[in-house]
Amino acid sequence: MIVFDLECTKGHCFEGWFDSIEAFEEQNHKGLVSCPVCGDIHVRRVLSPVALKKGTESAVHSNNAPEAIDYRRLAKEIVKYVQENFEDVGPKFASEALKMHYGVTEKRNIRGSATEEEEKILKEEGVEFFKIPFPKKDDKKTN
Known part of the structure; x- marks a missing residue:
């Protein structure tokens, strides 16, 4: 990534x-x-900022520089939070999101997948959503 x-x-x-x-x-x-x-x-x-260079020295040298962010750890925490707090509706994401949007079902936290066409429909209907890149499942690993 x-x-x-x-x-x-x-x-x-x-x-x-x-x-x-x-x-x-x-x-x-x-x-x-x-x-x-x-x-x-x-x-x-x-x-x-990490890509900016000044001569041979990095432009990001500072005694007051904030602590580096561990993006891998942060990504794992986000994925864990979403998995624990959002219902996985799988490929029914678009249909469930539309039902909630129009008041057919109660609003709740959901996660799942949608095709490009379904995403386009959701945007056209004014349904707010965002995508989070989940790591690929590795059957050999157990966490």
Whole structure:
């Protein structure tokens, strides 16, 4: 996984996690990357502070620098929280989200999967959702 700093046309900055730069570019080109604040799909990569260099020295040297974030640990914590606090509706995600949106069923925390077409429908209907990259299941590992 690679983490990019992103910005929408309205100036909201956020991070995106992708398998590669090519994966980001493909998803962004298809309009699948959106701002979590406003939903804007016009998103661009911005320079990350760790990528900025000044001559031969990094521009990020500071005695007051905050402690480095362990993104792998953070990602594991997010995944664990979602798994423990959201009902897994699997491929019925879009249908369940629409039912809640229109008051057919009670609102609750759900997680699952949706096709690109289903995601498009959810956006058109005004259903708010966001995607979290879950690690691939490894049957050999037990955690």
